[in-house]
Amino acid sequence: MADDVERCRAALKRCPSGHSDRSSSLNNLAVSLGGRFKQRGVPSDLDESIELHRSALLLRPPGHSLRSSSLNNLAASLGDRFRQRGVTSDLDERIELHRSALLFRPPGHSERSRSLNNLAASLGHRFRQRGVPNNHGGCDVHSVELA
Template sequence: MSLNNLAVALDSLYQCNGGIGTLTEATSLHREALGLRPAPHPDRSMSLNNLANALQSLYKCNGGIGTLTESLMNLADALLAQFNQSGGVDVLNEAVSLRRKLLALRPPGHRYRWGAVRGLVELLEKRHGLTEDDRDQGEIEDLKAELATVLQ
């Protein structure tokens, strides 16, 4: 918990002084804190959210697409963890939206696209299990077909 608190304190310091070094260190500490809270740790979603927020701030400073991608992925993972605890469809919808944005950052041919496709399929399958929406099923089938061609 104290590692997470230190990272949060550095986030606050960054908000005051705007130092990119402070933000970079906070992001690194958030990553470490997350590593100390493996699933199903009750505070894992909080650590994922803190890391996502730090990464988003870092992206605003340096514009690195890798930073934005990591931020979206961590936030989607935090929402999935929240959904797994609460079962709220709204949370799952938000996670699906973030995974779609992540997929858009990894166009066909991108070396990590398959992971983004797989993550979106997982969320859509969970949502389809709850809502039985045919649109989800169609998208799942399309994405699985894409995966099949990539993994051959």
């Protein structure tokens, strides 16, 4: 995993600001660091992964073909950090990112069910954490669609 992170760092150095592959290089390094965090548990790997996902997302504005993927990747990393540290703002942001990703995956989209599942799982975490029924925020509507 360390070699993968270093390869991704080297690839990112070859993609300065304005380079057409920069968002992909940022994303790849973020994913590698997230994987290394899951193996080694080093918090700085996860923090860097989140910052890199944020940077990649900035380079993928609405309309970009990979925006929904970036939204989901950032949401996943925030979920990892929430599970590690229990910071509720990470969970809240994760839910908003999943909602945003869902907008790019209309009914019939091949990834829509995955996005619905991610959103439902995140809303479930928040409900279990806070125990307030109205925190499901539309979950029932989407759960019918999943069925």
